[in-house]
Amino acid sequence: MIPGASSGTGETDKPTSTPQVLRWQIGSVAELVQETPRVASLVLDVPDWPGHDAGQHVDVRLTADDGYQAERSYSIASAPEDRRLAITVERLEDGEVSPYLVGEVRAGDKVELRGPIGGYFVWKASDERPLLLVAGGSGIVPLMAMIRHRAATGSKTPTRLLYSSRSLEDVIYKAELDRLASAGDGLTVAHTLTRKQPEGWTGYSRRIDTAMLAEVAWPKGQMPIVYVCGPTPLVEGVASLLVDMGYGPASIKTERFGPTGG
Protein backbone atom coordinates (compact mmCIF):
# COMPACT_ATOMS: atom_id res chain seq x y z
CA MET A 1 0.00 0.00 0.00
CA ILE A 2 1.32 3.38 -0.92
CA PRO A 3 1.34 5.76 2.02
CA GLY A 4 -1.46 8.24 1.56
CA ALA A 5 -3.18 6.34 -1.23
CA SER A 6 -6.88 5.99 -0.86
CA SER A 7 -8.18 2.53 -0.15
CA GLY A 8 -10.49 1.41 -2.89
CA THR A 9 -13.22 -1.11 -2.33
CA GLY A 10 -14.29 -3.91 -4.59
CA GLU A 11 -12.06 -2.83 -7.46
CA THR A 12 -10.47 -6.22 -7.93
CA ASP A 13 -13.14 -7.58 -10.26
CA LYS A 14 -13.35 -4.43 -12.38
CA PRO A 15 -11.40 -3.86 -15.56
CA THR A 16 -8.26 -1.87 -14.86
CA SER A 17 -7.76 -0.34 -18.31
CA THR A 18 -9.61 2.90 -17.57
CA PRO A 19 -9.11 3.73 -13.92
CA GLN A 20 -11.65 6.36 -12.90
CA VAL A 21 -10.28 7.19 -9.49
CA LEU A 22 -6.99 8.98 -9.67
CA ARG A 23 -4.51 7.15 -7.47
CA TRP A 24 -1.18 8.20 -6.10
CA GLN A 25 1.57 6.08 -7.61
CA ILE A 26 5.27 5.71 -6.96
CA GLY A 27 7.66 6.50 -9.79
CA SER A 28 11.37 5.94 -9.60
CA VAL A 29 13.84 8.39 -11.06
CA ALA A 30 15.66 6.64 -13.90
CA GLU A 31 17.55 9.65 -15.18
CA LEU A 32 18.11 13.32 -14.43
CA VAL A 33 18.78 15.81 -17.21
CA GLN A 34 20.01 19.29 -16.26
CA GLU A 35 18.35 21.40 -18.97
CA THR A 36 19.48 24.85 -17.81
CA PRO A 37 21.09 26.08 -14.57
CA ARG A 38 17.61 26.28 -12.95
CA VAL A 39 15.69 23.62 -14.81
CA ALA A 40 15.96 19.84 -14.77
CA SER A 41 14.03 16.97 -16.31
CA LEU A 42 13.18 13.91 -14.25
CA VAL A 43 12.79 10.79 -16.35
CA LEU A 44 10.66 8.36 -14.39
CA ASP A 45 9.78 4.70 -14.43
CA VAL A 46 6.15 4.49 -13.37
CA PRO A 47 4.78 0.93 -13.17
CA ASP A 48 1.27 0.64 -14.63
CA TRP A 49 1.36 4.13 -16.13
CA PRO A 50 -1.94 4.35 -18.08
CA GLY A 51 -0.48 6.53 -20.85
CA HIS A 52 -1.13 10.21 -21.48
CA ASP A 53 -1.88 12.86 -24.09
CA ALA A 54 0.52 15.66 -25.00
CA GLY A 55 -0.26 18.69 -22.83
CA GLN A 56 -1.39 16.81 -19.73
CA HIS A 57 0.27 17.10 -16.32
CA VAL A 58 0.87 15.13 -13.17
CA ASP A 59 0.52 16.11 -9.53
CA VAL A 60 3.63 15.43 -7.47
CA ARG A 61 3.37 15.05 -3.69
CA LEU A 62 6.17 15.27 -1.15
CA THR A 63 5.68 14.08 2.41
CA ALA A 64 7.93 15.34 5.19
CA ASP A 65 8.99 13.18 8.14
CA ASP A 66 6.37 14.86 10.30
CA GLY A 67 3.60 14.04 7.83
CA TYR A 68 3.34 17.51 6.27
CA GLN A 69 2.50 17.20 2.58
CA ALA A 70 3.00 19.57 -0.34
CA GLU A 71 1.49 19.00 -3.78
CA ARG A 72 2.35 20.67 -7.07
CA SER A 73 1.38 20.17 -10.71
CA TYR A 74 4.05 19.61 -13.35
CA SER A 75 3.52 19.31 -17.07
CA ILE A 76 4.55 16.10 -18.75
CA ALA A 77 7.46 16.72 -21.14
CA SER A 78 7.65 13.32 -22.79
CA ALA A 79 5.63 12.24 -25.80
CA PRO A 80 2.88 9.67 -25.27
CA GLU A 81 5.03 7.38 -27.44
CA ASP A 82 8.10 7.63 -25.19
CA ARG A 83 8.98 4.61 -23.07
CA ARG A 84 9.37 6.64 -19.91
CA LEU A 85 7.50 9.52 -18.35
CA ALA A 86 9.43 12.79 -18.11
CA ILE A 87 8.58 15.97 -16.25
CA THR A 88 10.61 19.17 -16.46
CA VAL A 89 10.80 21.32 -13.36
CA GLU A 90 12.03 24.88 -12.81
CA ARG A 91 13.62 25.49 -9.44
CA LEU A 92 11.90 28.32 -7.55
CA GLU A 93 14.11 29.31 -4.62
CA ASP A 94 11.22 29.90 -2.22
CA GLY A 95 9.26 26.89 -3.45
CA GLU A 96 8.36 23.91 -1.29
CA VAL A 97 8.65 21.19 -3.91
CA SER A 98 10.80 22.34 -6.82
CA PRO A 99 14.05 22.87 -4.82
CA TYR A 100 13.78 19.20 -3.85
CA LEU A 101 13.07 17.99 -7.39
CA VAL A 102 15.84 20.19 -8.87
CA GLY A 103 18.90 19.76 -6.71
CA GLU A 104 18.10 17.09 -4.14
CA VAL A 105 16.60 14.19 -6.07
CA ARG A 106 19.01 11.54 -7.33
CA ALA A 107 18.63 8.67 -9.78
CA GLY A 108 16.94 5.76 -8.05
CA ASP A 109 14.92 7.97 -5.68
CA LYS A 110 11.16 7.47 -5.46
CA VAL A 111 8.65 10.21 -6.26
CA GLU A 112 4.95 10.08 -5.45
CA LEU A 113 2.71 11.23 -8.31
CA ARG A 114 -0.73 10.89 -9.83
CA GLY A 115 -1.96 11.43 -13.35
CA PRO A 116 -2.31 12.00 -16.16
CA ILE A 117 -4.51 15.03 -15.51
CA GLY A 118 -6.13 17.44 -17.96
CA GLY A 119 -8.31 17.24 -21.03
CA TYR A 120 -8.48 20.87 -22.12
CA PHE A 121 -4.88 21.85 -22.89
CA VAL A 122 -4.24 18.75 -24.98
CA TRP A 123 -3.12 18.25 -28.58
CA LYS A 124 -3.31 15.05 -30.61
CA ALA A 125 -1.37 14.43 -33.81
CA SER A 126 -4.61 13.45 -35.54
CA ASP A 127 -5.51 17.17 -35.47
CA GLU A 128 -4.18 18.44 -38.79
CA ARG A 129 -4.96 22.15 -38.38
CA PRO A 130 -1.88 24.40 -38.59
CA LEU A 131 -0.42 24.61 -35.11
CA LEU A 132 0.88 27.72 -33.38
CA LEU A 133 2.66 27.19 -30.08
CA VAL A 134 3.65 30.15 -27.91
CA ALA A 135 5.78 29.55 -24.81
CA GLY A 136 7.19 31.73 -22.07
CA GLY A 137 9.99 30.23 -19.95
CA SER A 138 9.14 26.80 -18.59
CA GLY A 139 5.76 27.11 -20.33
CA ILE A 140 7.59 25.29 -23.12
CA VAL A 141 7.18 21.97 -21.27
CA PRO A 142 3.66 20.87 -22.33
CA LEU A 143 4.31 22.32 -25.80
CA MET A 144 7.48 20.23 -26.02
CA ALA A 145 5.37 17.14 -25.31
CA MET A 146 3.25 18.18 -28.32
CA ILE A 147 6.33 18.74 -30.51
CA ARG A 148 7.78 15.38 -29.45
CA HIS A 149 4.39 13.70 -30.07
CA ARG A 150 4.30 15.30 -33.52
CA ALA A 151 7.80 13.99 -34.30
CA ALA A 152 7.16 10.52 -32.87
CA THR A 153 4.05 10.04 -35.00
CA GLY A 154 5.66 11.37 -38.20
CA SER A 155 3.06 14.13 -38.37
CA LYS A 156 3.66 16.79 -41.01
CA THR A 157 1.21 19.26 -39.46
CA PRO A 158 2.59 22.74 -40.18
CA THR A 159 3.81 23.92 -36.79
CA ARG A 160 5.35 27.15 -35.59
CA LEU A 161 6.80 27.66 -32.14
CA LEU A 162 7.44 31.12 -30.70
CA TYR A 163 9.47 30.74 -27.52
CA SER A 164 10.27 33.62 -25.17
CA SER A 165 13.18 33.23 -22.73
CA ARG A 166 15.20 35.67 -20.65
CA SER A 167 18.55 34.66 -22.13
CA LEU A 168 20.05 31.94 -24.30
CA GLU A 169 21.18 30.06 -21.16
CA ASP A 170 17.54 29.89 -20.06
CA VAL A 171 16.28 28.22 -23.26
CA ILE A 172 15.09 24.72 -22.33
CA TYR A 173 15.51 21.89 -24.91
CA LYS A 174 17.59 24.20 -27.16
CA ALA A 175 19.58 21.46 -28.92
CA GLU A 176 16.56 19.21 -29.44
CA LEU A 177 14.48 22.08 -30.82
CA ASP A 178 17.32 23.03 -33.20
CA ARG A 179 17.51 19.43 -34.40
CA LEU A 180 13.76 19.00 -34.86
CA ALA A 181 13.42 22.35 -36.65
CA SER A 182 16.17 21.39 -39.11
CA ALA A 183 14.39 18.17 -40.10
CA GLY A 184 12.42 20.05 -42.77
CA ASP A 185 9.11 18.42 -41.88
CA GLY A 186 7.12 21.59 -41.30
CA LEU A 187 8.30 22.70 -37.85
CA THR A 188 9.79 26.17 -37.46
CA VAL A 189 11.10 27.61 -34.21
CA ALA A 190 11.49 31.32 -33.44
CA HIS A 191 13.18 32.47 -30.25
CA THR A 192 12.96 35.79 -28.50
CA LEU A 193 15.42 36.66 -25.72
CA THR A 194 13.97 39.40 -23.56
CA ARG A 195 16.80 40.31 -21.19
CA LYS A 196 20.18 39.32 -22.58
CA GLN A 197 21.24 38.38 -26.08
CA PRO A 198 24.55 36.84 -27.13
CA GLU A 199 26.76 38.69 -29.58
CA GLY A 200 25.52 38.25 -33.14
CA TRP A 201 22.03 37.15 -32.03
CA THR A 202 19.70 37.14 -35.02
CA GLY A 203 16.46 36.18 -33.27
CA TYR A 204 14.00 38.52 -31.58
CA SER A 205 15.14 40.59 -28.59
CA ARG A 206 11.93 41.85 -27.01
CA ARG A 207 8.72 40.76 -25.38
CA ILE A 208 6.14 39.21 -27.67
CA ASP A 209 4.17 41.94 -29.42
CA THR A 210 1.77 42.33 -32.33
CA ALA A 211 4.53 42.80 -34.92
CA MET A 212 6.24 39.59 -33.79
CA LEU A 213 3.01 37.60 -33.82
CA ALA A 214 2.16 39.00 -37.25
CA GLU A 215 5.45 37.58 -38.54
CA VAL A 216 5.25 34.21 -36.79
CA ALA A 217 1.55 33.37 -36.54
CA TRP A 218 -0.46 31.65 -39.26
CA PRO A 219 -2.88 33.84 -41.20
CA LYS A 220 -6.21 33.47 -39.42
CA GLY A 221 -7.80 32.27 -42.67
CA GLN A 222 -5.84 29.02 -42.35
CA MET A 223 -7.92 28.20 -39.25
CA PRO A 224 -4.97 27.43 -36.98
CA ILE A 225 -5.20 26.08 -33.45
CA VAL A 226 -3.11 27.87 -30.83
CA TYR A 227 -1.63 26.74 -27.52
CA VAL A 228 -0.12 29.37 -25.23
CA CYS A 229 1.65 28.43 -22.00
CA GLY A 230 3.70 30.57 -19.65
CA PRO A 231 3.44 33.04 -16.80
CA THR A 232 -0.01 34.63 -16.47
CA PRO A 233 0.94 38.09 -17.90
CA LEU A 234 2.49 36.53 -21.02
CA VAL A 235 -0.43 34.16 -21.58
CA GLU A 236 -3.05 36.87 -21.22
CA GLY A 237 -1.04 39.34 -23.31
CA VAL A 238 -0.52 36.90 -26.18
CA ALA A 239 -4.13 35.66 -26.11
CA SER A 240 -5.52 39.19 -26.29
CA LEU A 241 -3.09 40.18 -29.08
CA LEU A 242 -4.21 37.15 -31.08
CA VAL A 243 -7.88 38.00 -30.55
CA ASP A 244 -7.12 41.57 -31.70
CA MET A 245 -5.56 40.04 -34.83
CA GLY A 246 -8.84 38.28 -35.55
CA TYR A 247 -8.18 34.84 -34.08
CA GLY A 248 -11.31 33.28 -32.63
CA PRO A 249 -11.08 32.89 -28.83
CA ALA A 250 -12.21 29.28 -29.18
CA SER A 251 -9.11 28.48 -31.27
CA ILE A 252 -6.75 29.69 -28.52
CA LYS A 253 -6.05 27.35 -25.62
CA THR A 254 -4.14 28.73 -22.68
CA GLU A 255 -2.38 27.42 -19.61
CA ARG A 256 -1.01 29.76 -16.96
CA PHE A 257 1.49 29.04 -14.27
CA GLY A 258 2.46 31.28 -11.43
CA PRO A 259 4.32 31.65 -8.15
CA THR A 260 2.10 29.11 -6.41
CA GLY A 261 3.65 26.49 -8.67
CA GLY A 262 6.88 26.12 -6.64
Next chain:
Amino acid sequence: MTVQQSDLKLDGNAIGGLLREIFTMEMTAAIGTCAHCGTLHAVGEVEVYMNAPGVVVRCPSCGEVQMKVVRGHGKYWLDLSGVRCLEFSAG
Protein backbone atom coordinates in the same frame (compact mmCIF):
# COMPACT_ATOMS: atom_id res chain seq x y z
CA MET B 1 8.76 42.93 -4.31
CA THR B 2 5.02 43.20 -3.85
CA VAL B 3 3.02 40.30 -5.15
CA GLN B 4 -0.06 41.51 -6.98
CA GLN B 5 -3.26 39.50 -6.78
CA SER B 6 -3.21 39.29 -10.59
CA ASP B 7 0.19 37.54 -10.41
CA LEU B 8 -1.41 34.76 -8.40
CA LYS B 9 -4.01 34.01 -11.02
CA LEU B 10 -3.88 30.53 -12.47
CA ASP B 11 -6.46 28.70 -14.55
CA GLY B 12 -8.63 25.64 -14.37
CA ASN B 13 -5.87 23.37 -15.64
CA ALA B 14 -4.26 23.75 -12.21
CA ILE B 15 -7.19 22.12 -10.39
CA GLY B 16 -7.64 19.15 -12.72
CA GLY B 17 -6.30 16.80 -10.03
CA LEU B 18 -8.44 18.28 -7.25
CA LEU B 19 -11.60 18.06 -9.38
CA ARG B 20 -10.76 14.45 -10.31
CA GLU B 21 -10.79 13.64 -6.59
CA ILE B 22 -14.35 14.94 -6.29
CA PHE B 23 -15.92 14.12 -9.66
CA THR B 24 -13.73 11.03 -10.34
CA MET B 25 -13.48 12.02 -14.02
CA GLU B 26 -11.55 14.45 -16.16
CA MET B 27 -13.10 17.89 -15.65
CA THR B 28 -10.86 20.50 -17.33
CA ALA B 29 -12.66 20.00 -20.64
CA ALA B 30 -16.08 20.23 -18.93
CA ILE B 31 -18.16 23.25 -19.95
CA GLY B 32 -19.56 25.41 -17.17
CA THR B 33 -22.33 28.00 -17.47
CA CYS B 34 -21.69 31.05 -15.31
CA ALA B 35 -24.63 31.66 -12.97
CA HIS B 36 -23.87 35.40 -13.02
CA CYS B 37 -23.44 36.26 -16.71
CA GLY B 38 -24.48 33.06 -18.48
CA THR B 39 -21.24 32.74 -20.47
CA LEU B 40 -19.97 29.23 -21.26
CA HIS B 41 -16.33 28.41 -20.51
CA ALA B 42 -14.30 25.21 -20.35
CA VAL B 43 -13.10 24.56 -16.82
CA GLY B 44 -9.55 24.79 -18.19
CA GLU B 45 -10.23 28.43 -19.09
CA VAL B 46 -11.58 29.71 -15.78
CA GLU B 47 -9.55 31.91 -13.44
CA VAL B 48 -8.25 30.09 -10.39
CA TYR B 49 -6.76 31.50 -7.20
CA MET B 50 -5.08 28.96 -4.97
CA ASN B 51 -3.58 31.33 -2.39
CA ALA B 52 -6.75 31.50 -0.30
CA PRO B 53 -7.44 28.86 2.37
CA GLY B 54 -9.22 27.02 -0.41
CA VAL B 55 -9.46 27.31 -4.16
CA VAL B 56 -11.50 30.18 -5.62
CA VAL B 57 -12.71 29.92 -9.22
CA ARG B 58 -13.83 33.04 -11.08
CA CYS B 59 -15.54 33.52 -14.44
CA PRO B 60 -13.07 34.82 -17.06
CA SER B 61 -15.87 36.89 -18.63
CA CYS B 62 -17.49 38.67 -15.65
CA GLY B 63 -15.01 37.99 -12.85
CA GLU B 64 -17.64 36.75 -10.39
CA VAL B 65 -17.00 33.74 -8.15
CA GLN B 66 -18.18 30.49 -9.71
CA MET B 67 -16.81 27.88 -7.37
CA LYS B 68 -15.07 27.51 -4.01
CA VAL B 69 -13.39 24.29 -2.98
CA VAL B 70 -11.87 23.68 0.43
CA ARG B 71 -10.17 20.42 1.35
CA GLY B 72 -9.02 19.53 4.83
CA HIS B 73 -9.54 17.37 7.89
CA GLY B 74 -10.64 14.52 5.66
CA LYS B 75 -13.49 16.55 4.12
CA TYR B 76 -14.37 18.66 1.12
CA TRP B 77 -16.49 21.81 1.11
CA LEU B 78 -17.73 22.47 -2.41
CA ASP B 79 -19.64 25.67 -3.26
CA LEU B 80 -20.90 25.56 -6.84
CA SER B 81 -23.45 28.35 -6.46
CA GLY B 82 -21.80 30.42 -9.23
CA VAL B 83 -22.12 27.64 -11.81
CA ARG B 84 -25.57 27.14 -13.24
CA CYS B 85 -24.67 23.97 -15.13
CA LEU B 86 -21.62 21.76 -15.66
CA GLU B 87 -21.56 19.61 -18.79
CA PHE B 88 -19.00 16.83 -19.02
CA SER B 89 -18.40 13.51 -20.75
CA ALA B 90 -19.60 10.39 -19.05
CA GLY B 91 -16.15 8.83 -19.29
